Amino acid sequence: MPPTATARSLQGVRKWLVLLVALCGLIGPVAQSPAVGQRYTPIVMSVTSGPQWFKGTDGSYSLVYELRLTNGFGTPVKISSIGVRDGDGKPLVRLAGTRLRRSLTLLADPTKPTLEVPGSTVAVAWMQLRFAHRSEIPSRIEHVLTVRPSPGLPVPRSIADVGGRAKVDLAGPVVIGPPLVGDNWVAVGSCCDGPHRRALQPVNGRLFLGQRFAVDWNGMDAEDRFVNGDPDTNAGWTFYGKPVVAVADATVVEAVDRFPEQVPNDARPVTLQEADGNYVILKIGPHQFVGYAHLQHGSVAVRAGQHVRRGDPVGALGNSGSSTGPHLHFQVMDAPSLVAANGLPFVIDRFTEVGTIPPLSAALARRLARGLPAPIDRHGAGPQVDALPLGRDVVDFP
Structure with a gap:
């Protein structure tokens, strides 16, 4: 039966509607004006995990966390400043210019x-707030973000927004003993100036930062030498094979000892499963675990389910897994995994600060590789109680 005039008219309307919907899909959603009291904020702020604090060997208290910045616009947005306030609105710090960029x-x-x-x-602001006294650490924080959207958008040229509110974890750091024994240990990488701090990993559908407070430990002999032999062999490093010990009474969760040693400065590629090399994970408390990585092949001295006491041997410092030279990677975390966990702040209950070595320049690296003593700034040397050795600190353990 031929269509009636009315049916033909309706078919025409349908065709125009289909065309209109298709055009809208190409152009994108129509920008609507926000209701009164609402406005566009191109960057959405969120804190990835609760801010946590620790005391460093410099005597200051650091509050550490990550502020995630998600650009909801399809065009670039410039970040002008990030301000941090406590829960009462009192300003704590403002990052801008070079300090913000870093x-x-x-x-x-x-x-x-x-x-x-x-x-x-998505961008990340890697936040570290320093306080002179523990009492100054706030219980809550919020952020004042000032941004400049791209020109030509129906928004102000500069937008300030308050968000990223978070409750601070005031429980404090985990207190442990040292993971090594003896003198002249060097925290080559520590919080919060090395690659550990920014090793945010997408694992099992979540973002984790197990290495947030991790330390890479190297050592020197009594003459302040890292190397006493061929630096292209593990045995040429003065601290290779030194004992690694339990930092607390604990239960062994996992112990792996099947990966070969790497050759210093000539490491072969490894898979994700081999990245930690030979490792041990101990449970030291509810939701508190410690991890030792890159242990020497054949040295792991514990097995899963075993109970250990503080100071018991765990293994030996090695060069297995994703490693370019002998060292001990040590971290404290909230789950029994070196990767799928969030790092917890920790302090060592008793040790002696010897001094600090300079940043590792190419010239200094060549000097150390030749077996020459490391220069040590001994300013601030002395006993430390419940503190975290900071980057390049030289310490003696009981």
Whole structure:
């Protein structure tokens, strides 16, 4: 039966509606004006996990966390400043200019500082707030973010927003004993100036930062030498094979000892499963675990389910897994995994601060590789109680 005039008219309307819907899909959603009291905020702020604090060997108290910045616009947004306030609105710190740039990276490129967040992209502000006294640490924080969207958008040229509210974990750091024994140990990588701090990993559908407070331990002999032999062999490093010990009474959760040693400065590629090398994980308390990685092949002295006492042998310092030279990677975390966990702050209950070595320049690296003594700034040397050795600290353990 031929269509009636009315049916033909309805078919025409349907065709126009289909065309209109298709065009809207190409152009994108129509920007609507927010209701009264609402406004567009191109960057959405969130704190990845509860801010946590520790005391360092410099006597200051550091509050550490990550502020995630998600650009909800399809165009770049420049970050002008990040202010931090306590729960009562009292300003604590303001990051801008060079200081802000050093603290801000894209999620996918944590080594490259930036002040601009591309459209539909996530950035991370790696936050560390320092306080002279523990009593100054706030119980809550919030952030004041000032940004400049790309020109030509129906928004102000500068936008300030308050968000990223978070409750501070005031429980304090985990107190442990030393993971090594003897003198002249060097915290080559520690919180919060090394690659550990920014090793945010997407694992099992979540973002984890198990290495947030991790330390890489190297050592020197009595003459302050890292090397006493061929630096291209493990045995040439003065601290290779030294005992690694339990930091507390604990239960062994996992112990792996099947991966070969790497050759210093000529490491072969490894899989994700081999990245930690030979490792041990201990449970030292409810939701508190410690991890020792890159242990020497054949040295692991414990097995899963075993109970150990503080100071008991765990293994020996090695060079297995994703490692370019002998060292002990040590961290405290909230789950029994070196990767799928969040790092917890920790302090060592008793040790002696010897001094600090300079940043590792190419010239210093060549000097150390030749077996020459490391220069040590001994300012601030003395006993330490319940503190975390900071980057490049030289310490003696009981």
